Amino acid sequence: MPAFKKTKIPLLWLRRHTSDRNFVLISSVLVGFTAGLAAVALKTFVHYIQVLLAWGNRFLDQPVWLVVFPIIGILLTVFIAVVFFRGKLGRGTASILYSIAQKSSMVERHKMYSHVLTSGITAGFGGSAGLESPIVVTGSAIGSNFGREYHLNYRDRTLLLACGAAAGIAAVFNAPVAGVLFAIEVLLTDISIAAFIPLIMSAVVGALCSKIILREDILFSFDQISPFAASNVLYYVFLGIMAGLVSVYYTRMALRIEEVFEPYQNQVFRRALVGGLLLGLLIMLFPPLFGEGYQSIKILESGDPAGLLQNSWLSFFGTNPWFVLAFVGALALVKVVATTLTIASGGNGGNFAPSMFVGAHLGFFFSRTLNMLNIGNLPESSFTLVGMAGILSGVMHAPLTAIFLIAEITGGYTLMIPLMIVSATSFAMVKYFEPYSLDTKKLAQKGELLTRDKDQTVLRIMKIRHLIETDFQQVAPEATLGELVQVIAHSRRNLFPVVNKEQQLEGIILLENVREVMFRTEKYDTVQVKELMAQPPAAVQYNDSMADVMNKFDETGAWNLPVLDGKQYIGFVSKSSIFTKYRKLLIKTTEL
Template sequence: MPHYKKTKIPLLWLRRHTSDREFMLISSVLVGLTAGMAAVILKTLVHYIHVLLAYGNRLLDQPYWLVVFPIIGILLTVFVVRVAFNGSIGRGTAGVLFSISQKSSMVERHKMYSHVVTSAFTAGFGGSAGLESPIVVTGSAIGSNYGRDYHLNYRDRTLLLAAGAAAGIAAVFNAPIAGVLFAIEVLLTDISISAFIPLIISAVVGALCSKLILQEEILFNIGQREFFAASHLPFYVLLGVLCGMMSVYYTRMALRVEELFEEYQSKVYSRAIVGGILLGLLIMLFPPLFGEGYDSIRLLEGNNAQEMLQNSWLAFFGTNEWLVLCFVGALALVKVFAATITIASGGNGGNFAPSMFVGASTGFFFSRLVNLLSFNNLPVSSFAMVGMAGILSGVMHAPLTAVFLIAEITGGYTLMIPLMIVAATSYAMVKYFEPYSLDTKKLAQKGQLLTHNKDRTILRIMKIQHLIETEFQPVSPEATLGELVEVIAHSRRNLFPVVTADRKLDGIILLENVREIMFKTEKYDLVKVRELMVKPPAIVQYDDSMADVMKKFDESGAWNLPVLRNETYQGFVSKSSIFTKYRKLLIKTTNVA
């Protein structure tokens, strides 16, 4: 018997001998443990690849290796994806949301390990992207496939999918609260209180995995250095506005760079080489762009930004305060391009860590600029930390996750007030200009995002071709009244399309309009259908959106409308069938009860 089947036997016994709630609690522990261990493995792989490159052989002391390594990492990623995973492994959080809304929360099995392998190559060799998105996909795949193997329904499977994601985020940062909030804000937008328990259990188990196994140098933890002063409140508000503007810049620039690389979608290796070279050149100019960037965040938080210039060409000019300030400001702007090039050229990673990098740089730049201009003496460390929450909130559209993540990794809640102010201000600004986050915008444009604005999106997903009814009996415009009566006698409908020999729609016959004349047998051979038909109140085109169709129903007051495709009659669509399909989709896509 295969090993995986042997391991399923005890759980199958539990499935039969426990209640649904008890089994879900046990499942949340197992999913959290597995996702947490996957996160531990990924962080460890990336750490030791980077240690080997940066310290073991001292290769990074030579600037040209900064160009070579990212190319190697991206090419390795592309090669593995093409050879082992048929050329595609999906895109981060957007792929998970697509699986929830379009695939009944079924995530491909290979995603339980494919993102670990590929993102380790990308980030380990210097790709300027984060590991959080691959970990979210990995944890989601673990939860989804666990639910599939034990035949759980859609709601429970979706809950375990989110629990796996929560465990992954919790393990990366040793931040269980942030893991739970991420699952709720990003993956599950409609959730009941009862669903919190499995999410909390998985997140705690995932955090324990990293806490017990990972070394302190691998975990991203920062000690709280300074406290919040009420006199700094106006500056935190200004920082929130700046973070909102930077978040809009981040989102729009990232999408534009992605569009440029999409033109070379079929030339995967050429795209990888070009992207790797561009990334390498950026890293040569700005060495802190190498890898995830958490070491640089620590320097910014510790007010030691001058150390970031040590391997830079700018070190020739010394460590002047204004030079350091301009360098950090440039990093905040350029990191967007580095991260997007890494991902768009074929590497695997996400925008979570880059958002935090941009946030720390923005907070440092703002507070240091104020201090240099002698307006105030702002705590640079606190502003760098709070800036991370501002950009993370704006780019990911997850303000609660941002607030509690920074609170947890700093080991205290003394900055809770400025964190909330900056995250809320940034989110409010971004929401006005960009209704959807960077990860969800393309899905929303295609109408494939059911976890946000569900009512509107369900209508966008419904397609006319799936709702056409063809059992309406057509009649020829040259048919007689007698022939029409014969058709009516064998039909259960009260509406009949008048269709020509080349399937053009001439009109419709309503039973209520011919009820009187159909009993006058003397006119059966004298009256033609052409004389009895009327013009349909509206015409639905085959490629009309459901919003347009519903507008036509509202304006015409009809319950059935004919559908044409290139002027050819296809059938009818009814308002009742649309409502029925809508209700089924709404029930199906309600995540957790």
């Protein structure tokens, strides 16, 4: 008997002999364990790819690998995606949010492993993107498919999906609280207290996997933290404002570069080659852009930024302190370009780690500048760490995740007050300019995103194409009254669309409007339908949003409205079918 079936049998027994609540708790542990192992596998995979590349580089006289390896990684990723997954990887947390909103939290099975493979190759070969989003996708796919395998309902399946994501984040950073908060802030639009327990259990199990298996040099952590001084509060506020502005720049620049690559979506290998070359040239100027970038954050935290210039073409200009500082500031801005080039050209990765990279360099740049100008005596390591939370809050729209993530990776809550100041300030700034995060903006523009407004959420999920009724008997405008009476006699409806030969709607016949004349047999052959029809109070277009449709119903007071595709008649949509569907979706999307 296959191992999978042997494992499945006791779980099926538990499914039948335990309550739904207890089964979800057990499932959350199993999902957390599996997602934690997937995160460990991905981090280990990337680590050993880079160890192998570093060993091979010893045989080269100059660091041309900085250009060549990222191109190889992106091309390999595109090849695997096209050949094995038909080019449909569904990158980033946006794909999971889409699955929650539009696919009843059903995530494709291949995402349980495809993102581990492709993102590992992209980042391992130097692609300037993070592994956290692929881990979120992997963990979410594990949770979703576990729920599907054991026939859990939408709410429980969504909860397990979030458990997988929480465990993935917890495992990457050994930060279970941040994993739970990420699931709540980014994936779940509504949550009840009862849902916290499965999330916590998954996150703890995921964090234990990485804590037990991974070595300290693979995990991202800090031990030297300067104590918080109340006299620096104003400087932290200024850093929060800067982080908010840079987060807006990050979001808009990333979307703009993606738009440049959009016309070449079908030319996958050409796009990968061009994007890889541009990325390689950037890395030759700014070597810290190679890979996730956590090593350069640790260099900043140690207080010796000159080490970032190693292998850079720009090292020709020396290591003057002001030049090094300008180099650090430039890194904060070009990282956005490098990350977007990596992803838009076909690589797999996310913006979580790049956000932290940008924030660290911004925080160091800000504090070192003021120190060199003798304006203050700021703890640069603290500003480096707090800056990460500022950009993460602004780009991901997840301030709580950012605050507790930095608190956990620093091993305490020494920086809690400055973390809260910078994250809240940055988030407030970004919210004013960008209501949606980088990962959700496109979904929101298409109306495919769940929100905390239940009415708007349900209306966005509903689509006209699922509500069209086509069992209305059509009549031609040239038909006689007698022919109309025959149609009425064989119909259960009291409304009849008048449609011409080109299938265009010319009007409607309401039974109540022709009830008197239909019994006057002497007019059966002389009166035509076009003389009896009336114009509908409004028409619904096939691509209209449900909010627009409901506005038309409210304005006209009608119970049925025709649906057109341009001028072509398709059918009718009725209030009763909308209300029925609305009620079902409201129940389906109720609190977890």
